[in-house]
Amino acid sequence: MYTKQEIILKSHREGKSQRLISKELGISRKTVKKYITDFEARLQSGSPPQEAITEYLSNPPIYHREKRAKLKLTVDVQQAIDELLAANEEKRLQGLRKQLLKKCDIHSLLQEQGIDIGYTTVCNYIKEKQGKTAPKEAYIRQEYIPGAVCEFDWGEIKLYIDGKLTRFHLAVFTAAYSNYRFAEIYQRQDTLAFMESHVSFFEHLQGVYKEMVYDNMRVAVSKFIGPHEKEPTRALLELRGHYHFSHRFCNSYRGNEKGHVERSVEYIRRKSFAVKCHFTDVEEATAWLHTKIAALNNTRQKLTGKTANEL
Numbered sequence: 001m002y003t004k005q006e007i008i009l010k011s012h013r014e015g016k017s018q019r020l021i022s023k024e025l026g027i028s029r030k031t032v033k034k035y036i037t038d039f040e041a042r043l044q045s046g047s048p049p050q051e052a053i054t055e056y057l058s059n060p061p062i063y064h065r066e067k068r069a070k071l072k073l074t075v076d077v078q079q080a081i082d083e084l085l086a087a088n089e090e091k092r093l094q095g096l097r098k099q100l101l102k103k104c105d106i107h108s109l110l111q112e113q114g115i116d117i118g119y120t121t122v123c124n125y126i127k128e129k130q131g132k133t134a135p136k137e138a139y140i141r142q143e144y145i146p147g148a149v150c151e152f153d154w155g156e157i158k159l160y161i162d163g164k165l166t167r168f169h170l171a172v173f174t175a176a177y178s179n180y181r182f183a184e185i186y187q188r189q190d191t192l193a194f195m196e197s198h199v200s201f202f203e204h205l206q207g208v209y210k211e212m213v214y215d216n217m218r219v220a221v222s223k224f225i226g227p228h229e230k231e232p233t234r235a236l237l238e239l240r241g242h243y244h245f246s247h248r249f250c251n252s253y254r255g256n257e258k259g260h261v262e263r264s265v266e267y268i269r270r271k272s273f274a275v276k277c278h279f280t281d282v283e284e285a286t287a288w289l290h291t292k293i294a295a296l297n298n299t300r301q302k303l304t305g306k307t308a309n310e311l
Contacts, residue, residue, distance in 0.1 A: 006021075006025055007031075007032055007035045007036065008036070008039050010024070011032075011036050011039075018032045018036065072117045072121060073117065073121055077117060080110060080113065080115065081106060081122065081125060082129075084109060085106075085126065085129065085130075088101055091274075095158060095165075096158050096277065098156065098158075098266070098269055099158065099270060099274045100270070100274060101270070101274045101275070102270060103122060103126055104119065105274060105275075106122060107119045107123075109275070110122065144176040146177045146178065146311070147177070147207075148176070148177065149175075149176035149210070149211050149212075149213060150173055150174065150175050150176065150212055151173070151174050151176060151212075151214075151264075152171070152172070152198075152213065152214055153172055153215065153217075153264075154171060154172070154189050154217065154265075155169070155265035155268070155269055156168075156169055157185075157269055157273055158277070159273065159277050159278075159285055160277055160278040161280075161281060162279075162280055163278075168187065168285075169185070169188065169193070170185060170186075170265065170269065171184045171186060171193060172264050172268060173201045174263075174264040175209070175308070178311030179264070179301065179308050179311075180297055180309070180311070181267075181293050181296060182204060183268050183293060184196075184197050184200055184286070185282060185286050185289060189217070189218075191219050191233070191235045194219040194220070194235055195238075195239060198239050198243070202243060208243045208244065208245050210245060211246045211247065211248055212245050212246075212247050213247070213249075214247060214249055214250070215249070215250045216230065216249065216250070219233060219235060219236075220235075220236050220247075221233065221249065232247065268289075268292070268293060268296070271292055272288065272289050272292040272293070273289075296308070297309050
């Protein structure tokens, strides 16, 4: 009622524009235009200007609620989001900070529960709840050709095996062109696990990539020669000699040079073990991991519209 009066008085008596009124009152121009259009229609009906102003301003505004979209961020939806955030906090306290649900995961879980809500709405609610503003970053996408480059990296996970919290390591492979992913679970990041993971990956593919990319991991780099040169380990040389691929090492503190696998470690860990981290044994955890990765490789990507399997 008060806003309605302010709009008409500023427009009719002070002659201010809709843009200026909207700025001064802090309301949308659509609302300003609606009230002014209704008032002008009242004037055109033949009523004296002063009488029209008095009558129009004394009547409360009419809202057409039947045309409004149904509120999606209901109390029940907020409660569901809060429960997932609380589960995240519990995991953080348990030291499982690398297996927390992200906003996109929370949105996906809500959709799986049959809740129709937009991703932006979920993000805004969580941002308001946490009082955080995420900094924006810029990225330059590199171009690759099929079958040329594959990246390897380790990632740490913590799982409850038969009720006991245990630390494991993921050996993760990611194709630079298609984002095709593969991973295995190991007890340690040692030479045996390094070699076994490559054998398992190449057998799974029934093929080999031309170039494998690594960071400065101890199982791949034997020693540093000068500021940039690195000598590969015997294990890497044996793998190269047997499978006939070349290798490339990233520069120190330049994870973006193998950004696919850096993201894949986090992505696989989150998609596989943020929702479920209790298993009876390692075999069950491995089977669960392979099932989730198969689903990821069969999911259509936003940029290409194709799945990793298709690419």
